[in-house]
Amino acid sequence: MEPGEAEATSMLEVMDLHAAYGPSQVLYGVSLRAARGEVVALLGRNGAGKSTTFKAIMGLLLPSAGRVIFRGEDVAGQPAHVICRKGIGFVPEDRRIFPDLTVRENLEVGRHPGENGGTPWTPERLFTLFPALKDLQRRRGDSLSGGEQQMLAIARTLMGNPLLLLLDEPSEGLAPLVVQRMAEHILRLKDEGMTILLSEQNLRFASRVSDRAYILEKGRIRFEGPTADLTATPEVLRRYLMV
Numbered sequence: 680m681e682p683g684e685a686e687a688t689s690m691l692e693v694m695d696l697h698a699a700y701g702p703s704q705v706l707y708g709v710s711l712r713a714a715r716g717e718v719v720a721l722l723g724r725n726g727a728g729k730s731t732t733f734k735a736i737m738g739l740l741l742p743s744a745g746r747v748i749f750r751g752e753d754v755a756g757q758p759a760h761v762i763c764r765k766g767i768g769f770v771p772e773d774r775r776i777f778p779d780l781t782v783r784e785n786l787e788v789g790r791h792p793g794e795n796g797g798t799p800w801t802p803e804r805l806f807t808l809f810p811a812l813k814d815l816q817r818r819r820g821d822s823l824s825g826g827e828q829q830m831l832a833i834a835r836t837l838m839g840n841p842l843l844l845l846l847d848e849p850s851e852g853l854a855p856l857v858v859q860r861m862a863e864h865i866l867r868l869k870d871e872g873m874t875i876l877l878s879e880q881n882l883r884f885a886s887r888v889s890d891r892a893y894i895l896e897k898g899r900i901r902f903e904g905p906t907a908d909l910t911a912t913p914e915v916l917r918r919y920l921m922v
Contacts, residue, residue, distance in 0.1 A: 848879060
């Protein structure tokens with residue numbers, strides 16, 4: 680791919696990212712990229728630095744070095760609300776829905792017009808993507824199951840009309856059937872043209888939904904390539920993903 684072509688298709692490029700919590704260094708030169716319309720998986724064990732990578736991209740943690748290029752602009756170190764308005768949506772591992780608000784109210788809290796120029800997300804459009812939420816729209820957030828809360832967290836983030844969606848451990852704690860449905864939702868979002876970067880420990884889930892994968896271990900990238908190549912490389916899986 681020629682440089683100009685790569686620039687035109689790139690949505691996110693993280694370059695030599697370093698981050699720490701006080702004196703504790705967590706990320707050591709992490710580099711990754713996601714093209715427009717691509718689903719990319721960031722894989723690794725607990726404590727590998729996946730959530731820290733997302734927080735540094737999103738502006739929730741100030742990187743100590745490195746660049747976060749989003750649509751051609753370096754947003755590293757900018758406040759989270761500014762990065763959000765530029766078009767990056769973040770669904771954290773703990774979901775953080777509002778327990779006292781109804782499903783519909785949670786969605787309305789996330790509403791923002793965005794700047795993508797495409798068809799905006801509305802509750803009605805989201806109910807076609809997540810049909811279960813339509814029947815739950817008057818239910819309070821704290822009455823939902825884990826899978827329902829995860830759907831709501833993703834739907835609420837989409838109400839901000841992001842161009843890039845960061846999903847932190849979307850399958851964690853969910854029953855196998857719910858994980859299967861979550862994979863279907865992510866594939867439908869891909870069909871809509873959404874660019875997605877997700878962190879995962881569930882290799883089967885990540886293999887189903889992602890085009891490419893990175894493996895993060897102790898804050899460093901240890902593998903980069905098509906997800907199909909990763910699943911065909913058992914020695915890499917044993918070394919970096921098996922508990």
